[in-house]
Amino acid sequence: MAKSAEEVHPVKSFGWAARDDSGILSPFTFSRRATGAEDVRFKVLYCGICHTDLHQLKNEWGRSNYPLVPGHEIVGVVTEVGSKVQKFKIGDKVGVGCMVGACHSCDNCANDLENHCPKAIPAYNGTYHDGTTTYGGYSDHMVTNEHFVIHIPENMPLDAAAPLLCAGITTYSPLKYYELGKPGMHVGVVGLGGLGHVGVKFAKALGAKVTVISTSPNKKKEAIEHLGADSFLVSRDPDQMQAAMGTMDGILDTVFADHRLLPLLGLLKSHGKLIMLAAPNKPLDLPAFPLLMGRKLVGGSTIGGLKETQEMIDFAAKHNITADIEVISMDYVNTAMERLEKVDVKYRFVIDVANTLKAA
Numbered sequence: 383m384a385k386s387a388e389e390v391h392p393v394k395s396f397g398w399a400a401r402d403d404s405g406i407l408s409p410f411t412f413s414r415r416a417t418g419a420e421d422v423r424f425k426v427l428y429c430g431i432c433h434t435d436l437h438q439l440k441n442e443w444g445r446s447n448y449p450l451v452p453g454h455e456i457v458g459v460v461t462e463v464g465s466k467v468q469k470f471k472i473g474d475k476v477g478v479g480c481m482v483g484a485c486h487s488c489d490n491c492a493n494d495l496e497n498h499c500p501k502a503i504p505a506y507n508g509t510y511h512d513g514t515t516t517y518g519g520y521s522d523h524m525v526t527n528e529h530f531v532i533h534i535p536e537n538m539p540l541d542a543a544a545p546l547l548c549a550g551i552t553t554y555s556p557l558k559y560y561e562l563g564k565p566g567m568h569v570g571v572v573g574l575g576g577l578g579h580v581g582v583k584f585a586k587a588l589g590a591k592v593t594v595i596s597t598s599p600n601k602k603k604e605a606i607e608h609l610g611a612d613s614f615l616v617s618r619d620p621d622q623m624q625a626a627m628g629t630m631d632g633i634l635d636t637v638f639a640d641h642r643l644l645p646l647l648g649l650l651k652s653h654g655k656l657i658m659l660a661a662p663n664k665p666l667d668l669p670a671f672p673l674l675m676g677r678k679l680v681g682g683s684t685i686g687g688l689k690e691t692q693e694m695i696d697f698a699a700k701h702n703i704t705a706d707i708e709v710i711s712m713d714y715v716n717t718a719m720e721r722l723e724k725v726d727v728k729y730r731f732v733i734d735v736a737n738t739l740k741a742a
């Protein structure tokens with residue numbers, strides 16, 4: 383006989399969930415599985431708010447299931463480990479990002495690219511191996527197979543480290559793979575939000591020259607003086623764009639709104655690479671001619687494998703890279719979502735889950 387939900391998931395949990403595509407979050411009681419032999423259970427301390435959470439809350443990608451508990455920039459402290467767990471012990475500071483499962487038998491998994499596994503299981507709004515729905519980090523605790531758990535280095539502030547679990551690896555991985563994050567490279571970053579601002583920090587720390595490309599000059603001073611960018615380009619200024627034509631080796635594009643790719647392709651040198659990281663709802667217009675002249679490439683990238691995620695966190699700790707955050711309480715989350723929609727955050731909201739999530 384099939385097991386009941388209580389048998390599969392006997393441990394009570396609570397968090398905040400959206401019930402429909404209004405995306406409004408409210409308290410939600412549910413349950414999680416008992417700690418399996420390879421599982422790590424941890425108390426959630428902080429969880430970042432990625433723009434993907436907003437896309438999914440509002441079902442903008444058409445595959446949201448409700449109730450939906452978001453959150454995939456999760457940091458916490460280990461409270462229980464399964465009998466076969468090797469890498470973690472009670473009290474360790476840990477993180478979980480976008481993935482909590484994969485097939486472990488495909489070519490991608492064999493090459494530490496679980497992020498490209500066709501059976502990768504997202505941290506929320508996914509279906510786990512046992513057939514149950516996954517719930518994310520806007521909740522009191524998580525239970526995750528140790529393969530998908532990251533060690534957070536001792537010297538890192540846990541709140542500002544949380545966004546690295548998604549925004550960090552999403553920008554670090556393409557900088558490495560497309561060989562843009564190294565001395566001698568000139569990297570453009572389009573969209574100075576959660577992804578963009580850590581992208582600037584990683585590209586700089588990896589040795590590249592960095593130009594922020596933005597529609598308005600508002601963020602110029604901060605991008606250069608605070609985030610460490612070398613220069614700032616206002617994409618609505620034709621003179622500035624003209625002067626910057628053919629100067630960049632690569633561009634990380636983090637803009638989810640409809641936007642033109644042609645001007646960005648013009649900024650690239652021959653063999654330059656335009657890397658799409660955002661997920662616009664509609665296909666973007668990609669003209670072919672500008673790709674032919676100069677053998678330019680358009681590529682994409684999504685998060686990174688677990689091995690590279692640990693490498694990214696260790697690199698960030700060594701180079702003092704964290705996100706610039708605004709810490710909020712759980713009951714502020716709906717206002718935070720409205721502000722995120724209006725691009726009114728510098729540069730990532732992080733929920734202080736442990737101190738502000740109250741049991742229903």
Ligand SMILES: NC(=O)c1ccc[n+]([C@@H]2O[C@H](COP(=O)([O-])OP(=O)(O)OC[C@H]3O[C@@H](n4cnc5c(N)ncnc54)[C@H](O)[C@@H]3O)[C@@H](O)[C@H]2O)c1
Pocket residue numbers: 431432433434437548549552572573574575576577578597636637638639640641658659660661662683684685722725729
């Ligand atoms: N590839 C991946 O693995 C991955 C991982 C995380 C997020 N994402 C996606 O990347 C995108 C960005 O995520 P984020 O968390 O950085 O979002 P964000 O809201 O923090 O930042 C987005 C930035 O885009 C800019 N922007 C918005 N509308 C614009 C417009 N019309 N023209 C120009 N710029 C505009 C804003 O200034 C903002 O700074 C989202 O679509 C998200 O789902 C992808």
Ligand SMILES: [Zn+2]
Pocket residue numbers: 432433434435454480548549
């Ligand atoms: Zn994300």
Ligand SMILES: [Zn+2]
Pocket residue numbers: 484485486487488489490491496499500501502
């Ligand atoms: Zn796989």
